[in-house]
Amino acid sequence: MISQLSWKIGGQQGEGVESTDRIFSTALNRLGYYLYGYRHFSSRIKGGHTNNKIRISTKPIRAISDDLDILVAFDQESIDFNAHELRDNGVIVADAKFNPVLPEGIKARLFPVPITAIAEELGTSLFKNMAASGASWALLGLPIDVFNKAVEEEFGRKGAAVVEKNIEAVRKGAESVLELAGGPIADFQLEPADGQQKLFMIGNDAMALGAVAAGCRFMPAYPITPASEVMEYLQKVLPKMGGTVIQTEDEIAAVTMAIGANYAGARALTASAGPGLSLMMEAIGLAGMTEQPVVIIDTQRGGPSTGLPTKQEQSDLNAMVYGTHGEIPKIVLSPSTIEECFYDTIEAFNLAEKYQVPVILMTDLQLSLGKQSAEMLDYNRIVIDRGALVTEAPEQEPNQLFKRYEFTENGVSPRVIPGVKNGIHHVTGVEHDQTGRPSESTENRQRMMDKRLEKLKHIQVTDAIKADAPHENPDLLIIGMGSTGGTIDEARRRVDLEGIKTNHATVRLIHPFPAEQLRPLIEKAKQVIVVENNATGQLADQIKLHVGHADKIKNVLKYNGNPFLPAEIEQKCKELTLAWQH
Structure with a gap:
């Protein structure tokens, strides 16, 4: 028996590759295996080659495998594009409909399974993803009841008849490949998993869940790959908690709404990728000048311009550190695991309010969209720190305003939100004095710059390295x-x-x-x-x-x-x- 195995499914975008992977990996997760996935997809809604690769292990893993054990192919292009990854004597489960052939030099076992024919016998080609999944599951010799349970949960809302047909597709796919292979493949039998419950999620979902746990109740955002899942998750969750998600007309509107919501006392964030971050830069400077907390997620992708919107890259670092004009304090955090995506998002909100600065969470496409196993989250670790937030401001002298930008040793001033008695002050993007009134005094300018930048000397985060x-x-x-x-x-x-x-x-x-x-x-x-x-x-x-x-x-x-x-x-x-x- 083996301790780990790599499986990939490929086909045209929109023909069921994603759902096949989702149900296959969900069933493996239920057995307690550790999983690490990578999704290769085109920057279009339908058409173009796409593949999902899952690494399965009895021990924790956080990397894609170098090679491949099993390839499920819906078309010849998937074989031609991915077969070079197969180890010698690996397996290709291919749809017999396209008469699959092995590329020259590839030493693999090819099993042409009538995937489309099985699906069409059941009424629609949509069932072919289940036939393919059943074939994969059968080769591994894993308990079919676990897989069928995952199918029931996936399609249960569509009624018993749909569930039964999907399970029938699984059964027929399994029987077909076992007939061709002569039974489960001995060298692909996985050691039993530990059976322990594990999370299985993408980084975007983990950050969205972290935002909810941190008390975020407002998200304005504009959809963009690979950040959209943050918004999609919160669209489902925040309304149940009295919160709101707004799809804005662009990223400029998104970040300014988020800043405004934080100014009003709500915890708010927005999420985007490199092109959206570029549009946000002036507003990030506004947050720095007005000392308003705001959390921004940047999921890096291939650039510049539209670049490679569905591919991996880590090239926004300089933009996050240096992108704004002028000089402001900001924090850029970079989580490296699913668990850190969750905990770092909570910490980002705390840091934003504690130091009254913009905080950017820097992820990349692989971390944001790669589905991975994660340990169960410890909600007892959650701490909410709202910093120097003043709920009762002292009485002011007649005609005096609250010193919202008061000079302090650590650069952090008392902060009030609208409606707090005695808390009236000016807020403006131009240089200002301690009450927010515009000021061009050279002495005030230098002191205010020093005050804001002083925050950088005191910033402490969990595990900077x-x-x-x-x-x-x-x-x-x-x-x-x-x-x-x-x-x-x-x-x-x-x-x-x-x-x-x-x-x-x-x-x-x-x-x-x-x-x-x-x-x-x-x-x-x-x-x-x-x-x-x-x-x-x-x-x-x-x-x-x-x-x-x-x-x-x-x-x-x-x-x-x-x-x-x-x-x-x-x-x-x-x-x-x-x-x-x-």
Whole structure:
């Protein structure tokens, strides 16, 4: 028996690839397996090749597999596009309708299953996703009752007749492939899972759930890949809690509404991707100048311009740190796991109100849309911190206004929301005095700039650096951010077996940069490599700027639209170590 297996389904977008993957992986999750998924899809509603890859394991995993065990293909293009990933003697379950053939040089077992024919016998080709799922499940020799339960939950709202036909499609798909294969494939039998309950979700849903837990009750947003799921989740949930989601005409309206809602006392956020973040920049400056909290999620994708809207990239870092004109304090957080997406969103709201600054949650397409297993969330960890929010303002002298922007040692002033007695003050995007009245005084200008920027010196976040550093003087320190963390860990386990000592640091606070936490790790390492999905090494540049040691820092970059594979990082580690040794 084996401890892990990789499965992929491919076809044309809109013909059931997503639903097949969803039910197949949901059933595996119910058995207690750990799962890690990646979705390759085209930037169109229907048509164009798409595939979903799921890695199944009895142990925690946070990376895509290098190879592939089973490929389910709805068309020949799916075979031609993906067969190179198959390990020798892997399996292709293909729809017999298109007379599938193996590409030259591919050593795999091909089982042409009448997937479409089965579906049409049951009344519609829509059932072919269930026939394909049944064939996959049968090859693994897993209990069919668990799978049927997942089918019932997926289609139960459509009535018993629909459920029965889908289960019949599963049964016929299973029988057909078992007849071709002569039974379940012995070398694909998975060891039993631990049976423990696990979450199985995408990062966008985890952040949306974190927003709800943090007390967010308003989300204005404009749909954009790969951020739309945050809005779609909250559209279903917030109205049940007295909250509201508004689809705005553009991202400018979205972020200004979010700022306004926070000014009024509500916790609000918006979510977008790189192009939307660009439109938000002036308003983010407004939040910095007026010292209003706001939380913004940026799910990075391939750029610039429309770029690769459905592909992986980590190239918005510079925009998040430097994008606004002028100088304001802001916080940029970078979660790296599903669990961190949840907890970091709660912390983002607390930080925004505690320091009265915009907070940007920086994710990437793989973390935002890749469905993954996660440990059950601990709601006892949730703490709500509203900072220096004043609910009872002191009496003011006649004709005096509340000092909303009062000079303080840490730069954070008392904050009131509209309606608080004695809390009247001005709010304006121009430079102002302590009560908010416009001021062009040179002395006031410098003091206000210093006051706002003083906040950056006091910002504290949970685990600014997440380090795994077992070696005192490692050969390599590997640094990454976002979704690269699990892939780096898997590559490290392999190179450690080769006698190369590695430490790993994931940078979770991008701005203000945690130089003092990272510096000792870099100083102890013989070499440092920085792994990131962009072409210019933006994270590496931040490290060189704030920490130094540019002579020992090397870039490992990938910007073709795909996430890193463990083997790619493993190979780079070996190459750089070999070059250094010589």
